[in-house]
Amino acid sequence: MRILVTGADGFLGRGLTAALATAYPAARRLVLTDRAFAGPAPSGSEAVAGDLGDQDFLRDLLEPGFDLVFHLASVPGGLAEREQDLGHHVNLLAPVALARAVAANRPGARFVFASSIAVYGDLDERPVTAETRPAPLLTYGAHKLMMEILLSDMTRRGTLSAISLRFPGIVARPIGESGHGSAFMSQIFHRIAAGETYDCPIPAASTCWWMSRKAAVSTLLHAARLADPIQTAVQPPVLHADLNEVCDAICRLTGKQARIRWGDDDNLRRIFGAMPPLDATPALALGFRADANLDTLAKAALSGD
Amino acid sequence: MRILVTGADGFLGRGLTAALATAYPAARRLVLTDRAFAGPAPSGSEAVAGDLGDQDFLRDLLEPGFDLVFHLASVPGGLAEREQDLGHHVNLLAPVALARAVAANRPGARFVFASSIAVYGDLDERPVTAETRPAPLLTYGAHKLMMEILLSDMTRRGTLSAISLRFPGIVARPIGESGHGSAFMSQIFHRIAAGETYDCPIPAASTCWWMSRKAAVSTLLHAARLADPIQTAVQPPVLHADLNEVCDAICRLTGKQARIRWGDDDNLRRIFGAMPPLDATPALALGFRADANLDTLAKAALSGD
Structure with missing residues (x-):
């Protein structure tokens, strides 16, 4: 089993990384990537600093092929709204290229994508269900929704086995x-x-x-182990x-x-x-749990x- | 008024091109682009052959800035399903780059996008309304939906004034x-x-x-003249x-x-x-008409x- 985590030095990434060694003790490789790392890589993992938007870096990074990818890297919503070019490259073009490259190296790989409740946009007072129609109000949410659609289509075709998790603020x-x-x-x-x-x-x-980082990490790990998804965009309980x-x-x-x-x-x-x-209900039936x-x-x- | 039509040598493009000279007799420039043209450009227009996915071509094409863009170019659904790379470049990456380049040269330009009813995917027997949640079953429809979301977000920000028209088979x-x-x-x-x-x-x-090309051309011209859109994805009557x-x-x-x-x-x-x-109802209220x-x-x- 080869595992890749992007955005590995972020808040959620550090939490996930700390849990992965325990969750996958027999992993053949655990590769962490981010633009930079504040400290050394945890024991048993390799930290590779670079820009996912750089084609050469991406090709080298994905060379061996990964069975499981956690894509957490993104520019947060407030910053992406101010820095449109940055958001466009990091939140749209880079994940599109990443997903396609992962699929090319290892067709059918599990791709766990950190999406966001920012996909919803304006909601009325009715409970949010699987039928709620997303209408994002931030570019960040628009990019996340575009990625959900791409990943859903790649999963339909069998090129990836993707799950998008709509996280609230952690x-x-x-x-x-x-x-x-x-x-x-x-x-x-x-x-x-x-x-x-x-x-x-x-x-x-x-x-x-609301969701704690502990619950978010459990959600990511649970998504990694699910059987092939029927619905690729999942709203975890909160x-x-x-x-x-x-x-x-x-x-x-x-x-x-x-x-x-x-x-x-x-x-x-x-x-x-x-x-x-x-x-x-749909996520609870799949075994996802809130705090x-x-x-x-x-x-x-x-x-x- | 400077007008650009992409996919201008296609079935819908030729119909639109034939109508534009009459619809905009005082247009300062009418530029038609496609990968190739079977015949000479209609009087009063300029035909420029090239690949929208080529950054240099795109930069030169958009140099003067356009006030109105009809983006019709795409790989049709059956072909895009078989030729995934082709569809990815023509139906996703090229329109993303085009929309951003149009906005950079002429912020707030009207961008009329030929989307498709392929965005819907599986529908039950209930009538389709503005509340229907799209769930495309073809990569073609997934790409169209991703573009709708991007254009809607650009319109929210005011970088474009876009309208996506969900066309049936013409x-x-x-x-x-x-x-x-x-x-x-x-x-x-x-x-x-x-x-x-x-x-x-x-x-x-x-x-x-069902929709005839005549009705589709009228729909495109009507979309070009609408006041700033409230909803950017429009299902025209059929x-x-x-x-x-x-x-x-x-x-x-x-x-x-x-x-x-x-x-x-x-x-x-x-x-x-x-x-x-x-x-x-929403499109009828905006003045769109079916055959x-x-x-x-x-x-x-x-x-x-």
Whole structure:
């Protein structure tokens, strides 16, 4: 078994990488790639720094052929909205080239793609189901949706066995990471835990979808092991809660008081803070699981899991 | 006003080109492009042969900037399914590069894109509406849908003012044209008119969506003149009829007897011959019109309009 992880030095990538050695102890190769690595590669893995948009780099990287690819690399939504060319190359052209090259080297390889709930765009109050029609409001979400369609078609043809996972903002990203429109979802964890006042850009009653990195890593690993997918775009189960409820859970865990000034950025609220309930029946039937509850979410988010 | 037509030497392109001089008598430039041209350019237009996938060609072609672009060039669905690399380059990479280059040279240009009802894929018996969730069954349809999403996002940002028109098989294409899975929809016109026996690959009761080239050209011209679009993907009105009804209309017009042996290719029937009714209310409200009835459709199809 040869395994490749892109975006391996990102928040989600580091979590996945730490779990892979345990999940696949007999893997023949575990290759991690990112534009750069902050530290050494974990034992048993090889770190290869480079740009997936560079054809020569991509050809050399994929030379042996991989049986399983986790494609996590992307420019986050806020940054991609400001830097259109960057987003176009990293979030559209590079994954298109990657998927085709993976398929050419190893037809039928499992390709697990980190998609995003940004594919949905404006939602009304009805629960999100498999029938919900995506209509992205950010270029980031448009690119993710385009990739889902490409991967679904490649899976129909049998050139790949792909699964796209629509992730919500994963908590709690490090304070320093930027470019995520949903950064506030992570900030409230860190700020409350540090006893700091936080200016949250959207109102307390805003409803978001929540997932810890621990749950996201389990979701990726579960997708890697699924039988050949019937539906390639999967909405994994999430926790649905408003900011107030999440703050309460953080306060229960940390014993701190929340000192938050709530804002009213309507654009951010519309994109991230107006999420209706989710009917995740199809994903639950496939064995995907959300964090158990807001208390375990808070614990995972603040433990760095 | 500077106007560009891609795929200008194709069946739809030739029909549009013939109408443009009348529709835009004061156009400053009318540039036609295709891989090659069978004849000279119509008076008042410039024909430029080349490959849209060639970056140098594209840069030179778009140098002056165009206010209005009709992007008709594509590899048809049947051929794209067999020749995956060709489809990938012509139906995905080239239009992506074209749309971005048009926007870079002339931000906000009107970009009229010939999309396809192949975006829908499997449909049940419910009428198709603006809420119908596309799920393409052909790579051709997947690429068209990916382009719709890209153009919708570019329009949201104001870099283009795009409209994607979901065309059914346009009738009646010349006998010699190949690569269209829906070729049978054109063949029955020509074969009945010629008094020939025809082996139609799908059953007589198969229901298709119908549009003459004349109606398709009117649809393109109407899209070019619409005010800034609210929805960028438009399902134009079509005629909904089974093959028997269309044969009857052809017989009424030509005075010939239909001599057709009906086949049972279930894959073709599923893709092209199981179309439910269409609720085209949004497009009708925007002023789009279908052929008046099957008799006018047959007349237009056989007159070469």
